[in-house]
Amino acid sequence: MKLNPKILGLVAGVALGAVGIGAAVASQQVPEIAQGNGPATPISASSAPPSPTTPTPSAQVPSTKPSAPPGQTAKPPVEPARPVTAKLDLNKLGRGKAPAVPYVSRRTVISGDLRIPQTGGDGTVTDLAEAAGGLLIVTQVTDTMTGMQVFDAAGKRTAVINHVTTVESSADAATSAYTVQPRSSDGSEIAGFSMTFRDNRTGRTKNLTVPGQLGARVEAVTGTTVYFSSEPREASSARSLYRWRTAESAAQRVGTVPQPTAVSADATLAASMTSITDYGSCSALVDVSSGTARWKTCDFQIEQISPGRTRVLAGPAYADGYAPLELSALDARSGKLLRKWTGLPFIRSVLEDDDHVLTVAEQDGKSAIVRCTISTGACELATEQRDGTGEDGGERYWGLG
Numbered sequence: 001m002k003l004n005p006k007i008l009g010l011v012a013g014v015a016l017g018a019v020g021i022g023a024a025v026a027s028q029q030v031p032e033i034a035q036g037n038g039p040a041t042p043i044s045a046s047s048a049p050p051s052p053t054t055p056t057p058s059a060q061v062p063s064t065k066p067s068a069p070p071g072q073t074a075k076p077p078v079e080p081a082r083p084v085t086a087k088l089d090l091n092k093l094g095r096g097k098a099p100a101v102p103y104v105s106r107r108t109v110i111s112g113d114l115r116i117p118q119t120g121g122d123g124t125v126t127d128l129a130e131a132a133g134g135l136l137i138v139t140q141v142t143d144t145m146t147g148m149q150v151f152d153a154a155g156k157r158t159a160v161i162n163h164v165t166t167v168e169s170s171a172d173a174a175t176s177a178y179t180v181q182p183r184s185s186d187g188s189e190i191a192g193f194s195m196t197f198r199d200n201r202t203g204r205t206k207n208l209t210v211p212g213q214l215g216a217r218v219e220a221v222t223g224t225t226v227y228f229s230s231e232p233r234e235a236s237s238a239r240s241l242y243r244w245r246t247a248e249s250a251a252q253r254v255g256t257v258p259q260p261t262a263v264s265a266d267a268t269l270a271a272s273m274t275s276i277t278d279y280g281s282c283s284a285l286v287d288v289s290s291g292t293a294r295w296k297t298c299d300f301q302i303e304q305i306s307p308g309r310t311r312v313l314a315g316p317a318y319a320d321g322y323a324p325l326e327l328s329a330l331d332a333r334s335g336k337l338l339r340k341w342t343g344l345p346f347i348r349s350v351l352e353d354d355d356h357v358l359t360v361a362e363q364d365g366k367s368a369i370v371r372c373t374i375s376t377g378a379c380e381l382a383t384e385q386r387d388g389t390g391e392d393g394g395e396r397y398w399g400l401g
Contacts, residue, residue: 082376082377082378083377084337084338084339084340084377085339085340085341085342086339086340086341086342086377086379087341087342087343088341088342088343088344088361088370088379089343089363090344090361090363090364090366090368090370090381090385091363091364093370093379093380093381094380094381095380095381095384096371096380096381096382097371097382098110098382098383099352099358099369099371099382099383099400100352100353101130101350101352101358101400101401102128102129102130102135102400102401103128103358103369103383103400103401104118104125104128105383105386106386107119109125109128109135109137111128111130111135111401114134114135114151114153114155115155116135116137116151116155118137118139121141122139122141122149123139123140123141123142123146123147124139124140125137125138125139126138126139126140126146127165127166127167127401128167128400128401129167129168129169129173129176129401130169130173130401131150131151131169131173131176131198131200132153132173132174132200132201133152133153133173134150134151134152134153134155134200135150135151136148136149136150136151136167136169136176136178136198137149137151138164138165138166138167138178143187144183144184144185144186144187145162145163145183146162146163146164146165146183147160147161147162147163147164148160148161148164148167148178158203161178161180162180163180163181163182163183164178164179164180165178165179165180165181165193165216165217166178166179166216166217166218167179167218168218168219168220168221169200169221170221170222170223170265171222171265171266171307173200174199174200174201175197175198175199175200175221175223175224176197176198176200176221177195177196177197177198177218177221177226177228178195178196178198178218179193179194179195179196179216179217179218179228180193180194180195180196181193181194181214181216189214189215191211191212191213191214191233192209192210192211192212192213193210193213193214193216193230194207194208194209194210195207195208195210195216195218195226195228195244195251196208197221197224197226197244197246206246208244208246208249208251210230210251212232212233213230213231213232213233214230214231214232214233215229215230215231215239216228216229216230217229217230219241219260219262219263219267219270220263220264220265220266220267222265222266222267224245224246224247225243225244225245225246225267226243226244226246227241227242227243227244227254227263227267228241228242228244228251229241229242229260230242238258238259239259239260240253240254240258240260241253241254241257241258241260241263241270242254243267254270254288255291256286256287256288256289256290256291257270257272257286257288257291258272258274259272259273259274260272260273261273261283261301261302261303262302262303262304262305262312263288263305264305264309265305265307266309267288268287268288268289268309269285269286269287269288269294269305269309269332270285270286270288270305271283271284271285271286271302271303271305271312272284272286272293273301274296279318280298280316280317280318281298281301281317281318281319282296282297282298282317283296283297283298283300283301283302283314283317284296284297285302285305285312285332285335294332294333294334294335295334295335296335297314297317297330297335298317299317299337300314300315300316300317300328300330301314301315301316301317301319302314302330303315303349304349304350304351305332305351306332306351306353306354307351307353307354308353308354309332310331310332310333310354311329311330311331311332311338311351311354311355311374312329312330312332313327313328313329313349313350313351313357314327314328314329314330315327315328315346322345322390323345323346323347323362323390324345324346325342325343325344325345325346326340326341326342326346327340327341327342327346327349327357327359327372328340328341329357329374338374338375339372339374339377341357341359341372341379344361344362344363345361345362346359346360346361347359347360347361347362347367347390348360348400349400350400350401352371355373355374355375356371356372356373356374357371357372357374358370358371358382358400359372359400360400362389362390365387365388365389366385366386366387366388366389367385367386367388367389367390368381368382368383368384368385368386369381369382369383369400370382
């Protein structure tokens with residue numbers, strides 16, 4: 001999974017009329033987000049205490065003194081808890097293992113043992129997804145053209161599909177879905193797109209046509225069901241979440257999640273932006289089936305939900321500029337702030353698993369992929385530092401899948 005693009009100019013509470021998808025998109029009224037247990041309140045970034053760390057015994061050292069009074073067990077020393085907020089410095093981090101998700105190093109896409117060089121004509125990688133041992137790689141080929149390359153488990157390119165904008169795979173990478181949305185000669189999206197479901201084991205696909213919509217984005221794939229979001233061409237209309245059961249010829253709008261910013265891999269939890277102003281935004285973590293909000297916050301914008309649905313990755317409530325300068329992890333059950341990292345531009349970030357965050361960070365003209373552990377707050381380099389950043393167009397890391 002990966003972070004959603006910044007969502008600007010959203011207006012909550014707008015119900016869409018019926019939209020044709022193949023046969024039609026079924027219309028539903030968008031309800032108010034229901035309260036969870038008790039009144040929902042914004043989560044304060046400054047008041048949440050750090051998570052306790054697990055005590056670890058120290059090494060045994062021979063001694064003539066008793067380790068504890070007679071009849072009592074010696075207690076191991078407790079490692080001091082790291083502060084909730086930490087400032088990162090790439091030059092002070094040690095080296096750890098390579099990322100467990102696909103990533104781009106210079107012009108090569110890396111996924112486990114698979115290495116796929118990108119030529120100059122392939123364009124810049126903008127999205128990635130694993131596909132039954134292979135890879136689906138979306139690139140910006142020209143200013144007005146995007147496309148997706150399909151690679152099998154041996155690294156052989158088997159297909160190129162024009163106008164693909166986003167791609168997502170199921171948790172087991174057995175199935176995927178991608179959006180196809182053409183652009184005009186000036187680079188603007190043409191209203192209307194198609195959603196394609198792909199069985200990665202057989203290569204078979206199924207298409208769904210979605211007229212009159214823009215900003216298509218795959219949110220989650222669970223077996224043969226696809227969750228995607230889009231918005232009408234009218235600038236004042238809101239983004240909506242849809243569910244497409246691929247055995248059916250129409251998609252249903254999920255009215256319990258207005259303004260989606262993230263959906264869990266199993267599509268049981270979702271993040272919904274409840275309001276946005278010139279100065280920030282408020283979000284809620286919502287149970288998709290009921291629409292009940294577990295909690296709300298006006299301090300963060302929820303951007304990803306961990307595979308086990310225990311943590312969420314969040315950026316600042318106000319997102320603008322080159323890149324966010326803070327990255328936070330919250331408890332998915334309570335909204336409590338667990339960790340916040342600051343001090344660098346965080347270009348692109350993903351949850352590697354329930355306890356680890358991977359982020360492309362830049363410092364002093366260099367970039368690297370950094371891994372941070374939520375439970376301890378400790379960080380390490382998942383790759384070496386390379387010269388070049390996004391600002392100067394140099395070679396760098398990008399594209400965490």
